[in-house]
Amino acid sequence: MNNHKVLTVTLNPSIDIGTEADEVITDQKTRCASPSFDPGGGGINVSRVLNRLGIYSDALFISGGYTGNLLKEMMKEENIPAIPIESPDKTRQNIAIIDNSIGKQYRFVLPGLVSDLNIWESALQKIDELTDQYDFIIASGSLPDGIPENTYSEIASIAKKHNSAFILDTSKSSLIKGIEQGAEFIKPNQEEFQEMKQIFGAATDSELYELLFQKGVKNIVHTHGKExxxxxxxxxxxxxxxxxxxxxxTIGAGDSFIGGLVAGLIKGFTKQQAVGYGISAAASTLQSEGTDLCDAAEVEEIYSTNFQSHL
Ligand SMILES: Nc1ncnc2c1ncn2[C@@H]1O[C@H](COP(=O)(O)OP(=O)(O)OP(=O)(O)O)[C@@H](O)[C@H]1O
Ligand SMILES: [Mg+2]
Structure with missing residues (x-):
């Protein structure tokens, strides 16, 4: 038993490699600068943001092969208690390269794989065993190939059984199938929202909000980038x-929002204030270089200047 109130769940974690080059060229070697290595995947990033904001969480993730071992080492370095579910499939790696000739970043995202359904069952079982300890279960990020699309709604059911708040941030079919058992918060961006609208056949935004409430979603944070x-x-x-x-x-903006939101809720903020705190955490991350995440002092400053007295 520990006093951490939050469990983050990352079923498709990654080792994130960041670097830059004068120019990314085809058919030749692109010489890159020294790389940075970070542990990645939605839930892991949320745990890293929470850490920076003084809220401690445990991170459950699927881990495999030598890249999985590296990921576990990295979590130790970040001081985040890890609950790895061991898999024979290697943890994936992603790479982001800034092309300095155009001042833009390429983000190459590789697929993850879970080839044995026993691994998936062990993950669900572990979450079920542990969930009594946590007030918040945060599931974020894509699902690896091989894992059923309704996995997040299975986790939502487990959270419901244990009276924990379930927060989901994902996209495509894992979002569509993932909300079938409801959620305390979801955070679709415009693209994710439009996709849901199309799949559920909702004619207007309000119609989709209503449909999501009927499914048991309690709070919808619908983001529109900088607007x-x-x-x-x-x-x-x-x-x-x-x-x-x-x-x-833009790396980590969505996860920083979720980290800030949950940190705000744990600090006893109102829902509106917690959303303001989430936006502040996202803003701080957007202002940081490469894979860097938010800075606590900057989050406080952005929050107090823009939101504290208005909410
Ligand atoms: N250009 C911007 N300027 C200021 N804030 C921004 C900008 N873009 C995004 N944000 C903030 O970041 C938060 C998260 O953004 P958004 O939901 O668009 O992320 P996302 O598309 O899910 O990103 P990710 O790729 O990290 O998943 C939003 O609440 C918004 O306040
Ligand atoms: Mg997102």
Whole structure:
């Protein structure tokens, strides 16, 4: 038993490699600068953001092969208690390269694989065993190939059984199937929202909000990049304007939002304040270089300037 209130779940973690080059060229060697290596995948990034904001979480993830061993080492270095589910399939690696000739970043994302369904069952069983300890179960990121698309709704059911709040941030079919058992919060961006609208056949945004509430989603954070973020509940709709930022890298913005939101809720903020805190964490991450995540002092400053007295 420990006093961590949050469990993050990352079924498709990664080793994230970041570097830059004068110019990315085809058919020749692109010489790159020294790389950075970070543990990655949605839930792991949320745990890293929570750590920076002084909220401690445990991170459950599937880990395999020598890259899985490296991932576990990296989690130790980050001081995040790891709950690895061992798999024979190697943990994937992703690479992001800034092309300095155009000032833009290429993000290459490789697939992960779980070839044995026993691994998936062990992960669900472990979550079920542990969930009584946690107030929040945060599932974030894609699902690896080989894992059923309804996995996140299975985790939602486990969370419901143990009275834990389930927070889901994912996309495509893992989002569509993942909300079948409801969720405390979901955070679709515009692309994810439009896709859901199409698949569920909703004619308007309001129609989709209503449908999601019927499925048991309690709070919808519908983000629109730098334009606005909406918090929709069955009772109210609040619009937030993100602060103007000096954009450096978009890596980790969504996970930083979720980390900030949950940190806010644990600190006893209102829902609106917690969303403001999430936007502040995302803004700080967007202003940091490459794979760097938010800085706690900067998050506080952005929050107090833009949101604290207004919410
Ligand atoms: N250009 C921007 N300026 C200021 N804030 C931004 C900008 N883009 C995104 N944000 C903030 O980041 C938060 C998360 O953004 P969003 O939901 O679009 O991320 P995402 O598309 O899920 O990203 P990810 O690739 O990390 O999953 C939003 O609440 C928004 O406030
Ligand atoms: Mg996202």
């Amino acid at each position: 606005k973020t909406l918090l929709i509940t069955p009772e109210s709709e609040t619009s937030f304007t993100p602060p103007k930022i000096n954009l450096r890298s």
